[in-house]
Amino acid sequence: MASQRIPKVTAKCRCKKVVLEIYELDPGFAACHCSTCQFMHSGPGFGGSCNNVKIVQGTEVVKKYNPSAWATWHFCATCGTRLHYEFDKKLWKNKHNRFVVSVGLLYEAGVKNFKMIEEVSYDEKPPYYCFAGQRPKLTTSQTYALYAFDSQQP
Numbered sequence: 570m571a572s573q574r575i576p577k578v579t580a581k582c583r584c585k586k587v588v589l590e591i592y593e594l595d596p597g598f599a600a601c602h603c604s605t606c607q608f609m610h611s612g613p614g615f616g617g618s619c620n621n622v623k624i625v626q627g628t629e630v631v632k633k634y635n636p637s638a639w640a641t642w643h644f645c646a647t648c649g650t651r652l653h654y655e656f657d658k659k660l661w662k663n664k665h666n667r668f669v670v671s672v673g674l675l676y677e678a679g680v681k682n683f684k685m686i687e688e689v690s691y692d693e694k695p696p697y698y699c700f701a702g703q704r705p706k707l708t709t710s711q712t713y714a715l716y717a718f719d720s721q722q723p
């Protein structure tokens with residue numbers, strides 16, 4: 570992802586109990602059409618990659634859920650906002666992009682220059698929507714291969 574990273578963003582969940590600090594955010598994001606995203610978001614997942622997330626307020630209401638061995642979702646147990654997910658440290662060796670934050674939450678926090686630069690798990694996309702515009706579309710196996718490759722980098 571080639572966009573200029575944003576050094577630090579402070580964002581809140583819908584009920585404002587949870588406050589997050591997001592570091593080195595890439596405004597070029599991927600839309601994910603996988604079945605887990607369809608379950609959890611009632612649609613595709615828009616995730617902004619960044620290098621670190623710190624929960625600075627409201628840790629007591631943050632719940633975690635592992636939809637797969639790859640990553641752990643964090644959400645606010647009060648308002649239900651999906652905050653971010655974190656790739657497993659042992660699987661994700663790349664020093665960048667181990668944390669992925671909900672784009673809608675960041676947009677509300679003032680990040681207005683997001684650009685959808687790719688679509689992943691396109692083979693799992695349900696037929697009732699599609700996005701306008703041209704960008705790379707990866708299948709789930711291409712997506713995993715890319716992540717597996719990235720995760721082998723020192």
Ligand SMILES: [Zn+2]
Nearest residue numbers: 582584645648
């Ligand atoms: Zn909340």
Ligand SMILES: [Zn+2]
Nearest residue numbers: 601603606614
């Ligand atoms: Zn997904």
